Amino acid sequence: MKTTPRILIIGAGFGGLFAARTLANKPVEVLLIDRSNFHTFTPLLYQVATCGLDPSEIAYPVRTIFRKVRNIRVLMGEVTAVAPAQQCVTIQTPSGVRQERYDYLILATGSTPTYFGRDALSAHAWELNSLEDAVALRNHILSQFEQAVWSENADEIAAMTTIVVVGGGPTGLETAGAIYELYNHVLAREYSQRSLHARVVLVEMQPYLLGAYPPDLRQAAARQLKSLGVDVRLGSPVAEASAQGVHLADGTHIPARTLVWAAGVRGSPLAELLGVPLARGQRLPVSPAMRVVGFSNIYAVGDMTYLEDEKGNPYPMLIPVAQQQGILAAKNILAELNGREPQPFRYHDRGIMATIGRSRAVAWLYNRVPLRGYAAWLAWLLLHLVTLLGFRNRLSVFLSWVWNYFTYDRSVRIILRQPPS
Amino acid sequence: MKTTPRILIIGAGFGGLFAARTLANKPVEVLLIDRSNFHTFTPLLYQVATCGLDPSEIAYPVRTIFRKVRNIRVLMGEVTAVAPAQQCVTIQTPSGVRQERYDYLILATGSTPTYFGRDALSAHAWELNSLEDAVALRNHILSQFEQAVWSENADEIAAMTTIVVVGGGPTGLETAGAIYELYNHVLAREYSQRSLHARVVLVEMQPYLLGAYPPDLRQAAARQLKSLGVDVRLGSPVAEASAQGVHLADGTHIPARTLVWAAGVRGSPLAELLGVPLARGQRLPVSPAMRVVGFSNIYAVGDMTYLEDEKGNPYPMLIPVAQQQGILAAKNILAELNGREPQPFRYHDRGIMATIGRSRAVAWLYNRVPLRGYAAWLAWLLLHLVTLLGFRNRLSVFLSWVWNYFTYDRSVRIILRQPPS
Numbered sequence: 008m009k010t011t012p013r014i015l016i017i018g019a020g021f022g023g024l025f026a027a028r029t030l031a032n033k034p035v036e037v038l039l040i041d042r043s044n045f046h047t048f049t050p051l052l053y054q055v056a057t058c059g060l061d062p063s064e065i066a067y068p069v070r071t072i073f074r075k076v077r078n079i080r081v082l083m084g085e086v087t088a089v090a091p092a093q094q095c096v097t098i099q100t101p102s103g104v105r106q107e108r109y110d111y112l113i114l115a116t117g118s119t120p121t122y123f124g125r126d127a128l129s130a131h132a133w134e135l136n137s138l139e140d141a142v143a144l145r146n147h148i149l150s151q152f153e154q155a156v157w158s159e160n161a162d163e164i165a166a167m168t169t170i171v172v173v174g175g176g177p178t179g180l181e182t183a184g185a186i187y188e189l190y191n192h193v194l195a196r197e198y199s200q201r202s203l204h205a206r207v208v209l210v211e212m213q214p215y216l217l218g219a220y221p222p223d224l225r226q227a228a229a230r231q232l233k234s235l236g237v238d239v240r241l242g243s244p245v246a247e248a249s250a251q252g253v254h255l256a257d258g259t260h261i262p263a264r265t266l267v268w269a270a271g272v273r274g275s276p277l278a279e280l281l282g283v284p285l286a287r288g289q290r291l292p293v294s295p296a297m298r299v300v301g302f303s304n305i306y307a308v309g310d311m312t313y314l315e316d317e318k319g320n321p322y323p324m325l326i327p328v329a330q331q332q333g334i335l336a337a338k339n340i341l342a343e344l345n346g347r348e349p350q351p352f353r354y355h356d357r358g359i360m361a362t363i364g365r366s367r368a369v370a371w372l373y374n375r376v377p378l379r380g381y382a383a384w385l386a387w388l389l390l391h392l393v394t395l396l397g398f399r400n401r402l403s404v405f406l407s408w409v410w411n412y413f414t415y416d417r418s419v420r421i422i423l424r425q426p427p428s
Numbered sequence: 429m430k431t432t433p434r435i436l437i438i439g440a441g442f443g444g445l446f447a448a449r450t451l452a453n454k455p456v457e458v459l460l461i462d463r464s465n466f467h468t469f470t471p472l473l474y475q476v477a478t479c480g481l482d483p484s485e486i487a488y489p490v491r492t493i494f495r496k497v498r499n500i501r502v503l504m505g506e507v508t509a510v511a512p513a514q515q516c517v518t519i520q521t522p523s524g525v526r527q528e529r530y531d532y533l534i535l536a537t538g539s540t541p542t543y544f545g546r547d548a549l550s551a552h553a554w555e556l557n558s559l560e561d562a563v564a565l566r567n568h569i570l571s572q573f574e575q576a577v578w579s580e581n582a583d584e585i586a587a588m589t590t591i592v593v594v595g596g597g598p599t600g601l602e603t604a605g606a607i608y609e610l611y612n613h614v615l616a617r618e619y620s621q622r623s624l625h626a627r628v629v630l631v632e633m634q635p636y637l638l639g640a641y642p643p644d645l646r647q648a649a650a651r652q653l654k655s656l657g658v659d660v661r662l663g664s665p666v667a668e669a670s671a672q673g674v675h676l677a678d679g680t681h682i683p684a685r686t687l688v689w690a691a692g693v694r695g696s697p698l699a700e701l702l703g704v705p706l707a708r709g710q711r712l713p714v715s716p717a718m719r720v721v722g723f724s725n726i727y728a729v730g731d732m733t734y735l736e737d738e739k740g741n742p743y744p745m746l747i748p749v750a751q752q753q754g755i756l757a758a759k760n761i762l763a764e765l766n767g768r769e770p771q772p773f774r775y776h777d778r779g780i781m782a783t784i785g786r787s788r789a790v791a792w793l794y795n796r797v798p799l800r801g802y803a804a805w806l807a808w809l810l811l812h813l814v815t816l817l818g819f820r821n822r823l824s825v826f827l828s829w830v831w832n833y834f835t836y837d838r839s840v841r842i843i844l845r846q847p848p849s
Contacts (some may be wrong), residue, residue: 062482068842070618071841100578105578197495403827406827409819420486422504
């Protein structure tokens with residue numbers, strides 16, 4: 008009697024989740040491992056950080072997703088070692104260390120922020136990589152305002168109400184726009200006994216925003232961001248940061264108590280556990296069939312992988328890429344089990360979009376249709392609603408957005424301290 | 429020219445909030461001080477702990493409440509000293525220590541759990557005194573289940589899926605009922621690959637539950653709790669606790685990784701700062717005009733105070749008492765400023781109620797109307813909805829309850845780790 012093949016999937020982000028879905032109710036045994044007990048809808052992390060949504064609105068328990076699936080089990084823990092020779096991974100769980108054997112392994116742990124060698128910056132930077140990061144940033148922003156309203160020192164007040172967002176990609180733009188609106192539509196009303204003029208500065212080392220978009224959309228994004236009131240600084244990277252402010256390479260000093268790092272990401276540290284040479288951005292080189300180069304039964308998908316398209320350009324670190332690669336890795340494992348040929352990755356690119364704030368956005372669909380302003384913003388809202396997991400989360404986010412839109416309110420303005428452990 | 433009298437209110441719970449509301453737009457200057465930037469609707473903390481509601485649904489930013497009021501300012505910080513001779517309080521704020529002068533002081537910092545001298549129990553107990561407590565307990569409960577599903581040891585599994593709730597008052601009953609439903613309606617479906625039989629034990633040292641209710645309602649509550657499936661242990665207090673379980677004084681040992689302490693509260697530690705002899709339960713003795721005994725310009729209201737009614741019974745530690753006392757303290761200060769006589773406290777008692785779970789509750793209205801079962805449960809739902817602050821919170825809680833009721837779901841099942849600081 009043949010034993011059922013055992014597939015371990017590490018990471019319940021978009022890549023891992025779509026791989027697991029593809030393997031649901033197939034004649035394999037699946038173990039899905041993640042540090043958290045939930046899947047995070049990362050595109051909306053910035054809305055949690057800026058008081059627009061509750062953490063649970065963009066988090067969905069992994070167990071709930073696979074509640075009715077008999078061949079998928081879920082384990083909460085962090086993978087600390089992979090032993091390809093023994094076909095075994097080591098996992099640190101809340102109740103101790105476990106070893107789990109695999110026949111096939113799918114790595115899907117995504118990306119982590121990179122400081123491009125200037126790691127000292129990280130000590131003074133807030134990130135938006137996890138739900139915990141978003142809650143921490145929310146606490147920090149609100150706490151700065153609570154302090155600013157009582158300070159007697161004008162310089163200190165200015166630093167407490169200035170936020171510097173580094174990175175001119177979609178996350179940077181979305182975060183800068185949302186913080187500006189939080190400051191100047193919502194918080195301004197509540198600190199009216201002392202007028203606090205909040206300032207949001209977006210810093211990008213390139214001379215333009217949104218490098219992945221065509222030039223006219225880049226300019227539209229910059230115009231919309233400026234029309235909102237964000238101070239856009241192009242063409243100079245951050246040189247140094249401290250608790251008091253940010254120095255740009257061009258000599259500018261911006262006194263600010265809040266620095267949000269959205270300048271770039273690299274492959275997840277898990278990529279290093281395999282001991283293979285990594286590609287650009289510390290990403291794992293994979294074959295078009297999504298196998299990690301050098302291994303026959305280890306697959307990797309999503310942000311942590313490096314794969315070039317027919318023109319020699321690496322596939323971008325985007326959610327649709329991760330989803331499609333996750334599905335393909337799962338299908339290729341099933342193909343091998345059935346004696347069929349694996350298929351190479353082909354990206355079905357439906358486009359990219361970024362929102363900048365209330366009624367402001369840009370979109371570049373199917374590599375030919377540009378959208379901007381209100382139309383792009385509506386498209387963004389709709390897409391994010393339909394791709395959010397779970398009917399209840401969709402309904403809840405929809406109602407929150409309607410509420411925030413019409414009332415100019417942000418509902419989740421609570422400073423929730425660290426729970427005692 | 430007379431200066432405007434300055435009133436400091438410490439605590440933005442029900443007592444402090446209603447005092448501040450009474451002073452809104454009056455010819456006084458008010459400073460409202462709280463550790464958090466939000467008011468907590470404490471009666472629903474247990475629903476946050478049991479995954480039914482999001483923290484922000486029962487928290488309302490203090491600044492939002494007084495957004496349009498010109499004479500009330502808000503300061504986030506913890507009072508560490510009161511100097512009656514100097515009419516000054518010391519506050520630890522996120523940006524350092526402040527001193528604030530007062531003409532009148534209203535203390536309203538509520539209560540804190542008491543272990544009746546057995547303080548060693550606290551090291552192994554979870555409390556439900558703050559929003560942070562509730563989130564910590566939610567994380568713990570979910571984490572125990574994540575571990576139990578992977579354990580190989582039957583005793584360990586039993587301890588991980590057993591929860592002991594100590595205290596037969598409303599909080600104990602509500603928490604026990606809600607946890608039982610979470611375990612056996614919601615989580616059971618998600619851990620179906622291994623059948624986990626969760627056990628909820630309610631421990632009360634008195635031979636009956638709900639001491640404040642007439643005997644037939646006490647029995648109705650016990651019947652409803654047992655019909656739900658909760659294991660009710662009356663007549664024996666907790667003797668000892670460890671990380672592995674709970675020992676009752678009658679010799680029973682209950683292996684359990686989770687002990688929730690809802691056995692009783694005492695006056696807030698702030699009461700000790702005045703250096704006056706405290707009454708029973710470490711509560712501040714106050715006059716019927718709500719002045720702290722021994723001081724002419726220091727008032728105290730709510731759970732932290734001790735005041736007897738005409739029959740010599742102390743007023744109970746209940747939200748309506750705190751609200752009515754807060755209003756009276758504020759009115760009495762205004763009366764003094766206008767040369768009028770202060771009024772004594774008279775409690776308008778509309779009754780008490782406790783819910784036990786889905787369609788289960790008891791209520792004792794106007795000291796004569798008993799309600800039980802479905803009618804009491806509907807009354808409980810309605811009362812809590814209308815007393816919740818903020819239209820958005822009311823709508824959101826209402827929708828969450830409708831959702832949870834019809835789907836037998838609990839939406840907020842995420843283990844949100846401590847945010848990095």
